[in-house]
Amino acid sequence: MNPWHAPRVAHEFRLTRRVEFHETDLAGIVHFANFYRYMESVEHAFLRSLGHSVILRDLDPPLGFPRVHASCDFRRPLRFEDTFELHLLVREVRRRSIAYQIRFRRTDPGPAEEVAVGSLVVACVRKNADGTMEAVPIPPALSGQLKAAPPDELAGEQRPS
Helix, strand or coil: CCHHHCCCCECEEEEEEECCHHHECCCCEECHHHHHHHHHHHHHHHHHHCCCCCEECCCCCCEECCEEEEEEEECCCCECCCEEEEEEEEEEECCCEEEEEEEEEEEECCCCEEEEEEEEEEECEEECCCCCEEECCCCHHHHCCECCCCHHHHCCCCCCC
16 A cells, blocks of 8 residues: 555544634523534544545445434533634544544633543444444444544543643
8 A cells, every 4th residue: 555545543633613602601601512512523523534424425325423422521611702622532443333532622711721521432323224223333444544542641631732
């Protein structure tokens, strides 16, 4: 294989964004449900960075990655117009599922600090002709690009880089 065309292998991905007005409640604080939307958006951006999507349409039948677990621990609020970083780490890659850790870190206004830590577990599934979904192995084209983050990166608060 030509090393210039080797698929990217990754265990992390970072995405920076700003809190928009519609994401906040009457107190100007991000509504908790939006943290789950943020986790989904960083997961999708991560998969796109590897040349994939959350729906693998090039397979027959197409495969998808529904959530089988989602949680978030909130430490500090995010407010309207805060800038924050989502740091996705691959916690574990199994035959039919992927576990992610997502760290939220406000970067502006400073000082930078971790505001929440989330967890997502997704299963690789296909939709059968009868409408049921069945867990199937993650295709090698994707699983071969994923590796678990080192334990020291998964433990504790991440420091600014």
